[in-house]
Amino acid sequence: MTDSRNCRCPSNEKPMTRWLRRIGLMFIGLSVLGVSFGFAFEEIGRRHANRDFPPPGEMIDIGGRRISLDCRGTGTPTVIFESGLDIHGSLSWSLVHDEIARSTRACAYSRAGIMWSDPRDQPQTTGKMIANDLHQVLLIAHEPPPYILVGHSLGGPYIMIYTKYFPSDVAGLVFVDASHPDQFERFDAAQVSPKNRPSLSFYKAGAALARIGIVRVVAPVLARSARRRGLLQNQPGQVIDAVLAFAPISLGSMLKENEALDQTLLEAGTFRHLGNRPVFVLTAMAPQSEAELAQFGITPEEGRRRQEVWKSLHDDQAKWTSHGEHQLIPDAHHYVQFDRPDLVIAAVLSILDRVRKK
Secondary structure (H helix, E strand, O other): OOOHHHOOOOOOHHHHHHHHHHHHHHHHHHHHHHHHHHHHHHHHHHHHHHHHOOOOOEEEEOOOOEEEEEEEOOOOOEEEEEOOOOOOHHHHHOOOHHHHHOOOOEEEEEOOOOOOOOOOOOOOOOHHHHHHHHHHHHHHOOOOOOEEEEEEOOHHHHHHHHHHHOHHHEEEEEEEOOOOOOHHHHHHHOOOOOOOOOOHHHHHHHHHHHHHOHHHHHHHHHHHHHHHOOOOOOOOHHHHHHHHHHHHHHHHHHHHHHHOHHHHHHHHOOOOOOOOOEEEEEEEOOOOOHHHHHHHOOOHHHHHHHHHHHHHHHHHHHOOOOEEEEEEEOOOOOOHHHHOHHHHHHHHHHHHHHHHHO
16 A cells, blocks of 8 residues: 555646636736726726816705706796706706796706715615705705796606695696606506516616726717617717716716615605696607617507506696696607707796796
């Protein structure tokens, strides 16, 4: 029997271990180098974003956080624009803001953590938090009521929550293809709920890696892809450029709003009586494109049924007041303010005229 201690057989164990250690150290070194480069790349990108796209209007300090507020024009009541669940902030209204400001005071703002506004520390951003922020901003900026609130998409529930808590401030409302508190239940009942809901893990990963430049690299690629598929086609190039420049900053705060989506819709659903305030509801009814259907994972027939549900939800919104008007827009998609800004302007001016005649 051979004594292993006296065996002179060649052994690869020690060289193999050394090579694995070297490979591991090389991988760690490259990772550290890559992260360091990413941090530097993102820091330069943020500096360029602030240089190339300075905040419009004012930065309003609401107690340790600053909110970007862009007010133009003169007159009363003041129109307040509320964007949807996206990262456009005040730029969502770039094609309608100046035109409204010709007739009255008009203010657009970017919510906490979106575009130029400072983020909040909480893990979620509820509709009530957003209403409180907006109230503070307008108070500190000396922009007195009454207001006409204009909300796109999730901005619809946000302006309802604002009206619930600050009813004396609000003289009229405009819903621009706005979300409805019951929308998910109604879509489920009609079997037209999206089957390909975007994975939040993808966005969460992007937010987690934003500080090392991943979003700044990927976002323009995704935007170009969306344009090729017929999306974003009516959004001005300068708006897209600015939104992409701030996307790594805005993404995390948008996710905080999305985390609180169910709570926000529940809160908005507790208040559906607007009394005699004039209300204008705009509904996008353009047929969904192949890209949009694929995004939701639904068939053309399901897309048509989904639109019918959406229309009925907006019929309901128009009944939340004794003075409601509902207009269907056959050639506009969800971002009506980009597809048909003229009709958004007309709806706001209609409410403005009715409020002034009261």
